[in-house]
Amino acid sequence: MNSWKALANLARDTIRTCNPEDTELIFSMFTLRHFALVSLHLPVHHTRELHLLFSAIAHLPPPIRNIVHSRNLIPFSLEVMLAKSRGGVDELANLLKRCKLAARKAGRENLEEIQLWKERGMRVGVVIAGVLVDSGDAVAALNLLSPLSSSPNTPIYVLSSIQRLLLTIGNLPSAALILERILNHPSSTETEKAMAQGFSFVAQGDNKSAQLAFGRVAEEREGHGDGLVAANASSVAALYVNELDRAISIIEAAIATSPSSTLIEPIIFNLATLYELRMGQEACLEKKVELLVKVAEWGGDGIRPACLKLS
Incomplete structure (x- = not known):
């Protein structure tokens, strides 16, 4: 989390202090900042800043705006982000x-x-x-x-x-x-092969093999986006083979390793559901409250309280 936050702040500070004529650097820093905001699960900040950027471009004097577009100065990835943000x-x-x-x-x-x-x-x-x-x-x-x-x-x-x-x-x-x-x-890569095999095992009903395949990726790619996908998939596969303790420990370990990238709604909901399946009412409530504290500290904006299933 700290690295993505540092990159987001670095990009912002560079944009503020660099030569305004260095358009290539400016747009590359905007791209870096938005990738960081997405990785930090800050969709409100990401969308607002993205729309402000393109609004500013739209209000440039026509000669300058034409140069920006004719020379393809706007990174294509930013245009994809804008199109996606509009639904x-x-x-x-x-x-x-x-x-x-x-x-x-x-x-x-x-x-x-x-x-x-x-x-x-x-x-x-x-x-x-x-x-x-x-x-x-x-x-x-x-x-x-x-x-x-x-x-x-x-x-x-x-x-x-x-x-x-x-x-x-x-x-x-x-x-x-x-x-x-x-x-x-x-x-x-070995990661891509293992993920493809894991999803194939799930479709065939071989959840034990799926858990092993996803588990390898979760361990090797710990703290990365594909590692999180693998950890969640491995946890679900463990649930299907009736290994509830294992399913819970996989998600809790992922949260402990990288809380800011792991505490997103699907993961939170899955873990809350696993607590309900494994524990009595009081113990379950206690674990959910602990999870709530972690979400308050590390979670991004826009997380709906309903995913914690506290009602």
Whole structure:
């Protein structure tokens, strides 16, 4: 938590004190600050500052604003963050169209720029798929991403997203084929392989194997985003094999290691539910109050008290 907070403060201070004509440094610091705010689970601060930034850009004198846009001075990641913060898929879809158009305009000789815009397009596609899944339309998300899997050079993050979507809709044979590609992909890491195997085990009902696969990642990637995902998945798998104490200890260990990144609503809710399943009423209430104190100290903004299940 301290490192992300330090980076957010460093970026802010650099923006305030640097040469105002050094636009590349300024925008890179804005990007760093917003990644830090997202990592600190401060969505209110992130959204407000992001909208203020783009509002300021929109109110620049026309000649300067035209230079900013014509030279592509605004980092693409900030534009994706803005589109995502506004909800829905329309703005994200416009970004995807822009990526496709830019790739076509680059010309056949400029392979590096073509690849850049294709990569950006794939990342925007994955973001759109996530929004569709959140809205309950996993089939539409799969239809969006499936064409991207036709190339033998499809990035791992795209294949992983497709595999999870296939597992979500119950298409296990197709998911198994994607899993094979992930395991044999030249750039796949051991973490990516273990996560893909773990989700496959869950879909097959082999929760013991899933717990072991996710547990390895949780230990090796402790304190990182993928480590948190693995820890939560390992805890759920432990619950399904009736190892409640193990399920609780996994989440509590993750919180102890990195409270600011771990104390998010799904994790808090899961741990509160595990307390209810494992303990009597008084002991459960005591543990929830302890959890409440940790959330008050380390939790980001926007956490709803209902996730603690104290009522």
